[in-house]
Amino acid sequence: MKSTQYSEKVLDHFRNPRNVGTLEGDNVVWGEVGNPVCGDLMKIYLKVEDDKIADIKFQTFGCGSAIATSSMITEMAKGKTLDEALKITRQDVADELEGLPPVKMHCSNLAADALQEAIKNYRDQKKGKVPLPVIQKTTRPVKELVGEKEFLGKGVYHDVDDFAPFTDKRVMVVDRGPKSLEIALELTKHTGRVIVVTPGKAFSSVDAGLAKGIKQSDIKIIYESEPLEVRGSDEVEKVLVHDLDEDEEYELFVDAIIILK
């Protein structure tokens, strides 16, 4: 079966998704799940009244079945008590949609997980558990990358005075404070591909003007990640990146990496 051979019901929910959007106000929580392999992301918002789901909305970045399952679960959960809603499984969602292509059962059928996450968040809040602050101060020790020494001058830079060698190159800049971010911003005048890797959910420390400049630029920011290893044959070709949130490792092809000392 092709991965995109969907039932009419899946297509209907994809074409006309129900309950799209966000919620705000009292008794509103949200749950979020991501698929680390492909980058799918689902967010489900709940408004809870008398232990029941009074309103529910979703936002999804993903394929047809990711959107359809999110839409379907909002219909299934609306009006249910939290205990009833917790019982909705991935299989239930798939069944309501008249089935999903087998390969999509796992990767794009995360809506039940997102709903459970939202309910858990709600109950944690009620118990008085304070959710983690959005901006975590990162105090990760600065480690040397595997291969950093070997490739020094062959794509690894500990300092930058001349930007010309970076013209049209793919450059990764490791967030090591404001100076590294200033370099990243300056690099955008010389190349279209600048990637900043930062271990936190936000930059380590930055003034508002610089942060705005970066957000408005074409810089690709990879949050909650750190580079582990520089790889290549005789020059830097790729960097092994560790996604701290999902605890996944992947290779990213670059031409240069700037690690300020």
Next chain:
Amino acid sequence: MAMNVYLDYQSAKPVDPRVQEAMLPYFRERFGNPSSLHREGDEATKVLEGCRRTIADFINAEPDEIIFTSGATESNNLALIGYASRHKEKGNHIIISEVEHISLHNIAKYLEKDGFVVSKLPVDQYGRISVQKLVSRITPETILISIGYASNEIGTIQPIAEIGHVARERGIAFHSDGVAAEGLIPLDVQRDVIDLLTLSSNDIYGPQGLGVLYVRKGMRLNPLIIGGGQERGLRSGTENIAGIVGMSTAAEIMGQEMEEEVKRLAKYRDILIKDILERIPKTHLNGHPKDRLANNAHFRFEAIEGESLLLSLRDAGVSAATGSACSSKTLEPSHTLISTGLLHEEAHGSLEFTFGRFNEEADVDKVIEVLPPIVERLRKLSPLYQEEKSA
């Protein structure tokens, strides 16, 4: 219902009606087997050798350098496995690039299991290899270099003649998969110094199920299919005369019409690229801005996913392709996009349009009309886009 607009010519092409006409007699009246020693057989031999000459002319080769196969995948197998197994005494090192067609990556894996060492040349952000890097990877063990003429996905064209010279000067065989470039760039195995060249019939509007491997005189290969010794013993099996007549007719037509056709397709491509990049924010072009195939427009839209785009385009009557993991059999994103330096989530939002002989300017207008609202709708659903906007 309005006609569907087909913009996925890289995956399959319709047979040109003139090709179909030329093939028809060979199913019933002219059915002979070239190996037979009677009138029907002699006639088939004559037709076969005429077609071989036509296809040789198409790439500036000699007729006896043309080996008919069942398609480009078989040609790639014969070139790499046939050459490597024949020459393993000479060396065990093969160089390909990161942006080769999936068949070559899998053939390379197969050869690695058989004791060969395969280096994969990295590419730049546009998908181009560096000749300097190629030279640095060559060792005394290197027997074969295989670099595709152009990427079937992002359309980037490689510096083929330069690679050919590097290989020739060092006595290394050079294979190129020419399928993506066929019919869009005039191929010339002398100018480009190619020893082994893969061609497909369908990619010049001939029938599917037929391909060619050009084998330069003096190149020795082991056959993969053993039988009655057809095709100089390199590819046994009774020749598919109707298919060969089809491919030969397709090559003849292409030889006459390519120049005009390429101009027309490049015009469509340029309008589409310019308009889409202007009209849709947070959109990027994948592949080389200049050195790209005349029919290829490959985009990347931030914060949305390619399969969703394809489903929506299908509803709007447009057929296109994506390198997103969600639409592949393995649920892996396109290796070509990843090797240009994109993250998985970025490859996720890719969309490929490839034009061909039967497109009209109105088809471009249709995409420009339907695509912006589709992107807008999907972005409204996406939590990533909202975050970006609020940031």
